[in-house]
Amino acid sequence: MKTKLKDMIKTAAEAAYRAGALESDDFAPVAIEEPKAGAHGDLATNFAMLNAATQKMAPRKIAEVVVSYLADPDGIIEKTEIAGPGFINFFLNPSAWHPILHEIHEQDGRYGACDMGDGQNIQVEFVSANPTGPLHVGHGRGAVVGDSVATILSFCGYSVFREYYINDSGKQIQTLGRSVYLRCLQSAGRDVTFPEDGYQGDYIWDIAKTLMDQAKEWLLGAGEDEAVAYCAKYASEKILGGIREDLALLGVGFDHWFSEQSLYDSGKVDAAIKQFQTKGLIYDSEAALWFRTQAFGDEKDRVVVRQNGQTTYFASDIAYHRDKFERGFDQIIDVWGADHHGYIPRISAAIKASGKNDDQFHVILTQLVNLLRGGIPATMSTRAGKFVTLREVIDEVGCDAVRFIFLTRHYESQLDFDLEVAKQKTNDNPVYYVQYVHARISSIFKKARTEKGIKEVSGDEASVGRLSEPEEIALIKHMARYPEVIRSAAQWMAPHRVAFYLMDLAAAFHAYYNKHWVLTSDPKLTDGRLYLILAVQKIIRNGLSLLGVSAPDTM
RNA sequence: GCGCCCGUAGCCCAGUGGAUAGGGCGUCAGCCUCCGGAGCUGAAGAUCGCAGGUUCGAAUCCUGCCGGGCGUACCA
Numbered sequence: 001m002k003t004k005l006k007d008m009i010k011t012a013a014e015a016a017y018r019a020g021a022l023e024s025d026d027f028a029p030v031a032i033e034e035p036k037a038g039a040h041g042d043l044a045t046n047f048a049m050l051n052a053a054t055q056k057m058a059p060r061k062i063a064e065v066v067v068s069y070l071a072d073p074d075g076i077i078e079k080t081e082i083a084g085p086g087f088i089n090f091f092l093n094p095s096a097w098h099p100i101l102h103e104i105h106e107q108d109g110r111y112g113a114c115d116m117g118d119g120q121n122i123q124v125e126f127v128s129a130n131p132t133g134p135l136h137v138g139h140g141r142g143a144v145v146g147d148s149v150a151t152i153l154s155f156c157g158y159s160v161f162r163e164y165y166i167n168d169s170g171k172q173i174q175t176l177g178r179s180v181y182l183r184c185l186q187s188a189g190r191d192v193t194f195p196e197d198g199y200q201g202d203y204i205w206d207i208a209k210t211l212m213d214q215a216k217e218w219l220l221g222a223g224e225d226e227a228v229a230y231c232a233k234y235a236s237e238k239i240l241g242g243i244r245e246d247l248a249l250l251g252v253g254f255d256h257w258f259s260e261q262s263l264y265d266s267g268k269v270d271a272a273i274k275q276f277q278t279k280g281l282i283y284d285s286e287a288a289l290w291f292r293t294q295a296f297g298d299e300k301d302r303v304v305v306r307q308n309g310q311t312t313y314f315a316s317d318i319a320y321h322r323d324k325f326e327r328g329f330d331q332i333i334d335v336w337g338a339d340h341h342g343y344i345p346r347i348s349a350a351i352k353a354s355g356k357n358d359d360q361f362h363v364i365l366t367q368l369v370n371l372l373r374g375g376i377p378a379t380m381s382t383r384a385g386k387f388v389t390l391r392e393v394i395d396e397v398g399c400d401a402v403r404f405i406f407l408t409r410h411y412e413s414q415l416d417f418d419l420e421v422a423k424q425k426t427n428d429n430p431v432y433y434v435q436y437v438h439a440r441i442s443s444i445f446k447k448a449r450t451e452k453g454i455k456e457v458s459g460d461e462a463s464v465g466r467l468s469e470p471e472e473i474a475l476i477k478h479m480a481r482y483p484e485v486i487r488s489a490a491q492w493m494a495p496h497r498v499a500f501y502l503m504d505l506a507a508a509f510h511a512y513y514n515k516h517w518v519l520t521s522d523p524k525l526t527d528g529r530l531y532l533i534l535a536v537q538k539i540i541r542n543g544l545s546l547l548g549v550s551a552p553d554t555m
Numbered sequence: 556g557c558g559c560c561c562g563u564a565g566c567c568c569a570g571u572g573g574a575u576a577g578g579g580c581g582u583c584a585g586c587c588u589c590c591g592g593a594g595c596u597g598a599a600g601a602u603c604g605c606a607g608g609u610u611c612g613a614a615u616c617c618u619g620c621c622g623g624g625c626g627u628a629c630c631a
Contacts, residue, residue: 046573052611304629365560367561448590492571514596
């Protein structure tokens with residue numbers, strides 16, 4: 001509808017210029033918006049104001065000229081008004097909105113999709129939590145945001161690849177192995193001290209017990225290095241398996257789980273360091289190797305190989321991000337917790353040093369999550385010892401509610417996640433409000449079939465033409481907005497826009513439902529209304545699927 | 556100190572330079588003879604942190620300040 005009107009305005013302005021009524025044909029792009037106040041019409045444009053300078057005319061005068069040259073072959077405009085500083089307000093015929101319904105039904109699950117991405121290969125790397133402990137609720141936020149962004153981008157024509165980077169190498173895995181090993185020794189009654197930097201959680205005890213059941217003799221007899229290495233491998237695989245399960249429960253899956261260790265095994269870390277060394281981007285100082293990140297905008301240079309000869313996490317990350325581009329991705333998106341934001345300049349520097357443009361690299365920083373129970377911080381858990389795990393939250397609250405709560409805030413605002421609120425089935429927790437629309441419509445159709453004997457909905461002109469109630473037109477107008485909401489959600493990588501849209505649509509539906517009867521004694525009117533609410537249901541289902549939330553037929 | 560994010564009604568949050576700043580919770584007053592009340596209608600409630608600036612127009616852009624969070628490793 002907006003594009004249609006846009007074209008009409010552009011055509012009118014050009015016609016006015018040819019007729020000599022306007023001074024310049026250098027027009028600003030036409031922007032159409034929906035006025036907040038109904039008295040300002042269905043749609044409006046600030047076209048006249050934007051062009052006041054180039055036309056050297058008063059905005060209201062320009063508006064008059066444009067309106068007088070406006071052609072409306074389809075008769076969609078009921079009337080126009082010039083208002084305020086020079087807005088042109090359009091009041092449309094209600095019937096002008098009817099074709100939207102056919103569009104929705106024809107495109108069905110693809111309604112709102114677009115080809116914005118033009119098939120570009122885009123990689124979304126998210127979660128990537130170290131396999132040294134269970135996921136917590138903050139990881140859950142990154143998982144849900146990353147997953148939903150990926151789904152939306154895919155819906156908008158990008159070829160999306162989801163990836164999880166496993167930090168299965170280096171110091172923290174060593175520490176994990178040592179922690180497990182020491183717990184094994186302790187459980188065998190050996191008097192060993194457990195270091196402060198070891199992993200304290202109860203899950204380490206659980207793993208140690210399992211290991212002792214399986215290989216007690218070997219563990220206690222083997223050399224320490226060998227035993228620690230074995231424990232590290234066993235524990236990290238075990239924990240990673242748990243992480244996969246937790247994410248699956250959240251409806252999050254990946255195309256590839258990328259091993260950090262594989263970068264070392266294939267020599268890609270060494271290769272990256274060597275190549276940057278020959279380019280003079282890595283230098284030797286104080287017995288360590290430094291990357292010249294400062295030359296690319298970082299506040300200081302960063303170490304890639306430490307004095308002790310070990311590479312840093314940054315070294316493998318350089319290799320990893322190079323590898324991403326070598327695999328042919330046009331765009332890469334990293335979803336990180338906000339506590340890693342200081343890492344952006346150095347990764348960005350590494351990418352620029354590799355000859356890539358850093359506008360091909362985008363970081364989504366999800367702000368931290370405060371877990372509460374009834375308003376009180378719920379940092380302590382009865383089971384896991386240290387913190388409440390993501391798994392416990394999903395088990396208690398449910399996947400749909402967890403996802404929706406994460407997606408009803410912009411990822412850049414901090415989030416208080418209250419377990420008590422998340423379990424409530426009130427409008428404090430709007431996932432149910434939206435799902436309820438879907439279930440309610442299913443229920444109406446069930447009733448239509450069983451009690452009215454209605455087999456199918458025709459949606460022909462005679463029935464759709466009966467849709468003239470203000471609430472009906474409001475619903476269709478709302479649904480007409482859906483495609484641009486999706487586009488903006490993709491453009492800004494902001495799934496919360498979809499969530500808020502769905503809540504608004506749900507409100508419009510509930511209001512309609514409360515005021516008007518769908519299953520009337522008039523078959524044509526009933527058919528039109530069923531056609532209308534079926535469209536609403538499709539969009540609710542469509543939108544929820546972009547958020548990874550289910551659309552139940554009964555609740 | 557420096558860097559990043561956030562300050563919008565009692566509380567939680569939307570808001571793409573546009574007209575009278577929107578929802579939800581909570582509060583108050585109402586709505587079921589019949590499609591699911593996990594619903595609807597109405598009311599009260601805001602100096603958009605503060606002060607400047609940019610322009611026809613600023614919650615939105617710029618500068619400074621004040622709050623809060625996070626970061627500032629040869630940790631990950």
